[in-house]
Amino acid sequence: MKRRDFIYLTGMGAAATMLPSIPVMGHRIHPEEALRTVDVSLKKQMSDVVLNAARSKGATYADVRIGRYLQQFVVTREDKVENIVNTESFGMGIRVIAHGGWGFAATDKLDNDSIARTAEMAVAIAKENSKLLTEPVRLAPQKGYGEVSWKAPIEKNSFEVPIKEKVDLLLGVNDAAMKGGADYVNSILFMVNEQKYFASTDGSYIDQDIHRLWPIFFLTKVDKASGKFETRNSLSAPMGMGYEYLYARPQDKIQGTTTLYKGRYDMLEDAKAAGVQVSEKMKAKSVEAGKYDLVLDPSNLWLTIHESVGHPTELDRVLGYEANYAGTSFLTLDKWESRKFNFGSKLVNIVADKTQAGSLGAVGYDDEGVKCGQWDIIKDGILVNYQVIRDQAHILGLPASQGCCYADNWSSVQFQRMSNISLQPGKDKKSVDDLIKGVEKGIYIVGDGSFSIDQQRYNFQFGGQLFYEIKNGKIVNMLKDVAYQSNSQEFWNSCVAIADERDYRLGGSFFDGKGQPGQVSAVSHGSTTSRFNGVNVINTSGKIG
Amino acid sequence: MAILSKEEAKKILEKVVNFSKADGCSLTLNGADRGNIRYARNSVSTAGEDSNVTLGVQSYFGKKSGAATINEFDDAALEKTVRRAEELAQLAPENSEFMEPLPQQTYLGESKTFSEATAKITPEYRAQAAADSINPAVPKDVTAAGYLQDSRGFSSILNSKGLFAYNKQTSVDFTVTMRTNDGTGSGWAARDLNDISKLNASETSKIAIDKALMSREAKAIEPGKYTVILEPSAGGDLVRLMLNMNARQADEGRSWLSKKGGGTKLGEKIVDERVNIYSDPWNDEVPASPWSGDGQVRKKMDLFKGGVISNLFYDRYWATQKNVAPNPFPGNAIMDGGTTSLEDMIKDTKRGVLVTRFWYIRPVDPQTLLYTGLTRDGTFFIENGKIKHPIKNFRFNESPIIMLNNLEALGKQVRCVTSEGGPGGGGGLLIPYMKIRDFTFSSLSDAV
Known part of the structure; x- marks a missing residue:
């Protein structure tokens, strides 16, 4: 009833050791097949079949997601193309x-008989699962939006750009890196398009087109x-x-100790x-271990925000639903x-x-039909949300969901996933130079590196790419x-300066993992360069053999 | 249709290879039926089953190759998939490292990876296992969260040079975390198996409950270098990090296996002489497929013998560059144990730490294989030969190479589950209890 095809990219050499396992979902297709779309009226028709079938079998609520998930990966090393992968995954997930x-049940056989049977199966599973419930699901009310799109x-559209252009870009990047002094280089372009249709018994029919x-x-230099x-x-x-992200513009470059990028990237x-x-x-020079004032660029700070703020403020972790895998939360x-x-x-x-x-x-709407917005998590240093x-909103006494529901595929059940979580720019006018100016003994860190945090998100350790x-x-x-090693609460209390909005940039995770069976999601974290006083820094060098 | 017999798989693959108009092709046909149940807060949260059979076609013209996959098996769909792979191959740039498929190989016998008992698991079995895990928790004022997943499937390959290989396998992965309701204690236990009849969910869960109760109200001790006794899951999580023994990266100078002045450390003694790690597809506890994904023959192979690096893994291309025989990535790893019992390890420890498992292990320096991570779900202080009290979790920064140079004692082997990747990172891991001196804990964590 649930179909998933994971193909793991192989042959990426050193790059493979630096990335999480990359789930490639779906079947391999010809690149041009990615450009066709599925008619919205057909998706509405299929949704009505499912919602009626579910209701007729006793569902008090039902939603259906018809998803077409496209991925393209281009993988190179030095002067070689190692892999070009195009995949498509198309099917329907029904939750009641x-x-x-x-x-929940899912199918990739989308004729009327098959989808009605799948809806019935979802209802049968719900009835079976209800026998083990300690209390019934309490769903926050949600008005139907009618037929809308986002x-x-x-x-x-990255999928319209010829593969040759992408290969030429990556081989050019590799050549530039080698001429600059590198001995080895791996470069990769990942492209994703989610074409998602959502319908529910609340009366929403939502068509969305998402690109990443x-x-x-x-x-590496040896x-x-x-x-x-x-x-x-x-x-x-x-x-x-x-693909416009790769069309570099001078106004998106931040000149400083090293050139940094916002909005557009000059690869x-x-x-x-x-x-x-x-x-x-x-x-x-190898760093001397000790306490330093850290000035963290957004290309480094995004990951610290992700791990020490994003994860511990996920309510399912707070409640214990992730206790056996990702862990719980100190918040x-x-x-x-x-x-x-x-x-x-x-x-x-x-x-x-x-x-x-x-x-x-x-997104315009999350994977349970809630219109998305923004809200405070930490306000003037205090945890507020x-x-x-x-199905969690009632626990906090909220009148509605915040729209954090996501499934990584039509065949996966949607659950609570991290929203974009961002540190707001400082209110006073301050540049990166202003932040550095006041530091007697410190380190300016650019880029993300090694990362590790405990299962309740207290103790963390992060590296970087460039250290000054x-x-x-x-x-x-x-x-x-x-x-650098710290405790989340101590670290955020050591924040003494935040650059103003001119420096604001996004970082993010393409493959954030959670759940059993595991699902991935993509999430961004914005910030400006920020200063943290008296953070413990360790020296990671050593000797073996 | 998820488990095709050898004959059924071969029949489909032979049909597909006859559609090929390319210089050649390699085919894979894999299928599995999988089931799972997840519970948290003493209640089942999700349960499901899925079934999948996929055909993969890789076609090539000279050194240009393309791949396509399909999960429909009528003749038209099969032929369309072959044509699609051929079109993609024509579009692809030449890859100077492309290797033509292997001719027929002689494999060293049938594998032991399939269990009839596992193949018969039902949703009711899984629900009962969850109940067996939750029920003993409730009266102890403990909350259960766990996950059971099982799979029964087959893998087969066939190519235009005449190679055919088939294997069927089952797997079971069970993990459970028990947390005391006052939030001060947490315990974990896990089993990775081929044969479900070896699983006792209730007993496994009771181990986690005991650990949770024993770990309540942990005290902080100073970080620093400690003698540690690592349960097999903790030890396995670090040992597995040494096993990506890629020859190419070593030759290129960008691995801990690279040698000063060029070349690799193959043949060098790098860890304590009691360290023997090998791969053996026919091991009863951690059986593996007798062939690798590209059809190479897997044999029993030493990885570390008497502390010496005995083999590196050469893919077929790199082997041609180095004039050596290719050596495929193994399907399992077995570390020889010793005769010291856990009780004796504790009895002989003046001051040390007993570690149940590690968590969130990430690379820090690839040159020294330095990794960081934390203890989790049961960490205890040992003094004068006795477990004195639970302690707060530690962050470590340590290299498994240094760790295995500081080996004090080896105990019984256990098939272990690694903390994030499930079973053995792609293959079974059989790892002994280990006692290690001077293990580096660099800071304290308040996490329970």
Whole structure:
């Protein structure tokens, strides 16, 4: 009843060790097949068949998701194309409430008989599951929107760009990195298009078109004589954008210690810089462990926000639904109820936003038909809210869901997933230089690296790509072997300065994993460069053999 | 139709290969029926089954190749898939590293990866297992969260050079986390099996309950270097990190296996001489397929023998570049154990830490294989030969290479479940209890 085809990309060499396992869902197709679409009226007709069948079997609520999920991956190393993958996955997932319990079934056989049978199966499963319930599902009310649609505001559909153009870009990037000083380079373009249709017994028929793109490279320089090597990964962000993200514009570049990118990414320029910087890293000074004031670029801070704010404010984790896998949360309900829990310093304002243009999590409506919006999570340093879906809203006394429901495929059951969670820019006018100026002994960190956090999200350790020593308000040289360790609450309370909105940028995760069986989701985290005082830094160098 | 017999699979594959108009093709035909049940807060949250059979076609013209997949098996669909793979191959750029498929190989016998008992698991069995896990928790004031998944399936390959291989396999993965209702204790237990008749969900769950109760009100001790006793899951989570012994990365100078001055560390003694790790597809506890995904023969192979690096993995292309025989990635790993019981390991420890499992393990420095992560779900302080009290969790920064140089004692082997990736990261892992000196804990965590 539930169909999923995972093909794992292989043969990516060093790149494979730096990425999570990449789930490629669906069947391989010809690239041009990605450009055809499915008629909306047909999807509405199929949805009505399902909703009627579910109701007639006793469902008190039903929703149907008809999803077409397209992926294209182009994988290269040095002067070679290693893999080009195009996949399509098309089918329907049906979720119902019957006898007070949830039931779910899915099919890729979309004739009327098959979808009606699948609806019946979902109802039968709901009735079976209800026998084990301690209390019936309480769904927050949701008005029907009628027939509506939402399209990601992209300028250039990545799937329309010829593969040759993508291959030429990546091979050009590899060439630039090698000429710059790298010995090895892997580069990859991931492209995703979700064509999702949602209908429910509330009276919504929602058609959505979502695009995501992630260009990345990993380069390595080797010194065979010493047996040492260094790496430098791209400073790109995965984005909820079309191919226009790769059409670089001068106004999207932030010139500084190294060039950084907002809104558009110059992959070729970053590769050239990376080739030079990886050679610098080879000769860089190894950090002395101790307390430092950290100035964190958004390309680094996004991951710290993701792990230390995004995950612990997911209500299903707080309640214990993820206890056996991803874990629970230190942000227990009593801390929220007190309205006094000091999560961070007064400067720290963190907002959940499912509508942010260009973000990975942007949609018009979530996967249970709730119109998306934004809300405060941390207000002036205090925990004020979580991320919830319809069957959790009553726990917080909320009148409606916040729209955090997502399934990674038509064949997966939707559940609570992370919204875009972002640190708001500082209210006072402050540049990155202003932040660095006040630091006596510190490190400026750019790019994301190693990451690890405990199952309740207290203790974390993060690395980076580029580390610069700050002495008496000035960047003096490059460092290496840096990782910072802290406790989430201590860290956010050590936040003493946040650059203003001119520096605001997004970072994000393309394959955030959760649930059993596992599902992925994509989510962005925005911030401006921010300063954290007195953070513990360790030296990660060592010797074996 | 999810489990096709050897003959049924071969018949479909032979039909497909006859549609080929390319220089050649490689076919895969895989299928599985899978089921799962998930519970949390002492109640079932989701349960499901799925079934899937997929044909994959990789066609090639010279050094250009393309791939297509399908899950429909009428003649028209099969032929369309072959044509699609051929079209994609014509579109693809040349790959100078492309290797033509292998001719027929002689495999070393039938595998032990299939269990009839597992193939017969029903939704009722899973619901009962969940109930067996939840029921003992409730009277102890403990909350259960767990997950049971099982699979029965087959894998087969056939190519235009005449190679055919078939294997059928079953698997069971059961994990359970028990948390005390006051939020101060947490315990975990897990089983990774081919044969469901070896699973006792109730007993496994009771281990997790005991750990949860024992771990209440943990005390903080100073981070630093400690003697540790690692249960097999904890040890396995670090040992598996050494097993991606990719020859190409080593030759290229970008691996912990690369040697100063060039070349690799193959043949060098790198860890304690008591460390013997090998792969054996016919091991009874962790059986594996006798062939690799591209049809190469899997044999018993030493990875570390007497602490010496005995083999690196060469894909077929890299083997031609280095003039060596290809050596496929193994399907399992077995680390020899010893005779020291867990009780004796504890008795002989003056000051140490007993670790149930590790969590969120991520690479920090690939040159030294330095990893970070945390203890979780049952960490205990040992003093003067006795478990004294539960302790708060630690973050570690440690390399498995350094860890296996600091080996004190080896105990009984157990098939283990790794903390995030389920069973053995793609293959079964048989790992002993280990006692290690000077293990580096770098900070404390308040997480329960």
